[in-house]
Amino acid sequence: MAETKTTVTAGSAKATSNQPKKSSNVFALLAVPICIVIGVLFYIFVLGSPDNFQGGIKGANAHPVEEGIGKWFATVYQGGAIVPILISVLLICVTFVIERFLYITKAKGKFSGADLVRRVQFHLANKNVDAALAECDKQKGSVGNVMKAGLKKYKEMITNTELDTEQKILTIKNEIEETTALELPMMEKNLVFLSTIASVATLLGLFGTVLGMIKSFSAMSAGGAPDSAKLALGISEALINTALGIGTSAIAIIMYNFFTTNIDGITYAIDESGFTLTQSFAANHK
Secondary structure, three states, X not given: OHHHHHHHHHHHHHHHHHHHHHHHHHHHHHHHHHXXXXXXXXXXXXXXXXXXXXXXXXXXXXOEOOOOHHHHHHHHHOOOOHHHHHHHHHHHHHHHHHHHHHHHHHHHOOOOHHHHHHHHHHHHHOOOHHHHHHHHHHHOOHHHHHHHHHHHHHHHHHOOOOOOHHHHHHHHHHHHHHHHHHHHXXXXXXXXXXXXXHHHHHHHHHHHHHHXXXXXXXXXXXXXXXXXXXXXXXXXXXXXXXXXXXXXXXXHHHHHHHHHHHHHHHHHHHHHHHHHHHHHHHHHOO
């Protein structure tokens, strides 16, 4: 009977965990195409607005307005066909930075995992498991979720008369490992977008740079005097793509490292919580 109850509880936990996983998958599937569409529309209608060019005419020989933000918009617009792709990649990067920041902030909980471990240690030393569970509810983070699952199994093992101490400790440890296996993938989810963008954005910027330099050298190799306007336009296109690519890649790298550092801290606190529960049970229920 106890075994059936444990199976049902584990199944419920997995079902509950699958809900945020599915919603996260839907978010990723929708976010990428939406960002691409917004990036292309921004390039065409905002950067490429006639108001940003002298005489309201845009084209190969158009000149940006002499002052204001329209000058910068027109300059970026003249970066060529790779610019809308880079803008889309930048939007995707910012979108997943915000999404991961909100999720990991929530995963860290109301207070630190190390603080929770100390509080739970205190309550377990006084053999007050319910107070320890209450602390997990207050924390509301990944460490709290893992420790709460372990504490419930801890409480169940106190009254269990069928298993010896070693088996009880192993049961608690297994419960913690199962819950951890559900928590950690959700924290790392979507970081693959940032790690990919960190590499791809630089390559896209380099590709745009090469296209711009090809235009510049084509202008220089034309018969007669080199076309200075086309030469300048090609160099400008190369530099714009370089700036966008490097800037986007830098944001992705910095934020990826920031998130992985925070996840490592949460993981350490989870490991510490598991060690605390098993050692406490071994000490108090020999």
